[in-house]
Amino acid sequence: MRFTAETTSDGVVERDFTLGDVTGVLWAPASGPDHAPLVLMGHGGGLHKKTPGLAARARHLATTCGYTVAAIDAPGHGDRPRTAEDERARAELRQAMAAGDPIGPVSARYGASLAKQAVPEWRATLDALQDLPEIGADAPVAYGGGITLGTAIGIPLTAADPRITAAIFGGGFVVYDALLDAARRVTVPVLFMLQWDDEHVDRQAALGLFDAIGSKEKTMHANLGGHGGAPAFEDPAPFLTRHLGTAGAPA
Template identity: 55%
Template sequence: MRFLVEEISDGVSERRFTHGDVPGVLWTPAGAVGGRPLVLLGHGGGGNSRTPVLAARARRLVTEYGFAVVAVDTPGHGDRPRSARDAWFEAEIGALLAAGEPLSRGIAEHTAALAERAVPEWRAVLDALGGLDEVGAEHPVGYWGLSLASVVGLPLVAAEPRITAAVLGLAGHESLTGAAARVTVPVRFVLQWDDELVERTAGFALFDALGSAEKTLHANPGGHAGVPAAELESAARFLERHLRAPVAPGLPAGSVF
């Protein structure tokens, strides 16, 4: 992991880095010493690890909850090379949003291919962060990602035992049900009732497919990009509750009572 630049403001250290050819950003409390829970923050289609909305969410997770937060550019996004297929994906998403039409099979196949590439990248970044004193390898890890970041997040959460809780949603396609069935950690699933990209029944089906014993469905009125601020605040408290859960004396980390 190679850190490129650090900016400190309002008590938050924001460091841009590269891990191999994957760009990303790490947010931690300024001057932090010792490890802490880590939140992996995914971005939506067409975004990147430096999207202002994502950065603002990361900074609040640092200042209000004391977490470390990391985001990386999904293949074909941000500073990463873009193929003709990536350009088509971005244009197609825009066209579907403008027309108020649901995701096509072509987009579902493309995002699945992006996820296949992104999962090992996320796991490698997680390995590298475990070696940093201000993050550490012994603390719980959470994942927060909606829309494209949920398509990436489902197979990641299913494959990565270090992730102990996840916020997912704004996604739904039959190609995701296999990964969803392998997810067993607590999940908060967000659904927009009037989502123009994800059909409501597809969102319900994906939630139903989750293998988690503890899962909650949070549905709000509005379109794909209209998740209310209160829902986002509540999702942060969900992560805080699970990443800082009490551990009984003598029980291994992660044993909740």
């Protein structure tokens, strides 16, 4: 892991990093104890690691809970180069949406492909983060942002990596068999966010994904509104602090 830039504002240190071909960012309180809980935060399809909503949530968790928050660009997103497959999938998605056609087949195929690449990248990133003395291997870890593409990546990541002890997912991604299979292997506490009127995702399919999650403790927050309309009042902090504690105060 190589840090390439650092800024401090409003009590939060933001550090850009690279790990091989992966580009990422780490937010942490400017002061506080080491080994604070670590939250891995995924971004939505077509977005990037510093999307304003994601960055705002990361800063909120750093200032109110003392957490360290990490985000990486998914393959073909943000500061990472796009392949011919990325360009083709994006063009097909734009064409389907412009024509009012279902995006499910393209979205499922592309999301599954990205998840196969991104899960090993996230696990390698977590390895590198835990090697940092200020984080360490004992800091509790959660997957804290999983709407749309973040769900397609976050569910198989959480199923595969036992270091993740709580997770936030969302219903805003097209459901496919491999995603359902991974959901059945998730056993940690889950908060599931659902936009009730999502124009791109069938509500029953999203409910089926929630039902498939194998966790004994799982909660759904459903809100009226379309695909991009998640309300600002949905705060991840109460769920995360219940399962991770806060900096210096274990759950």
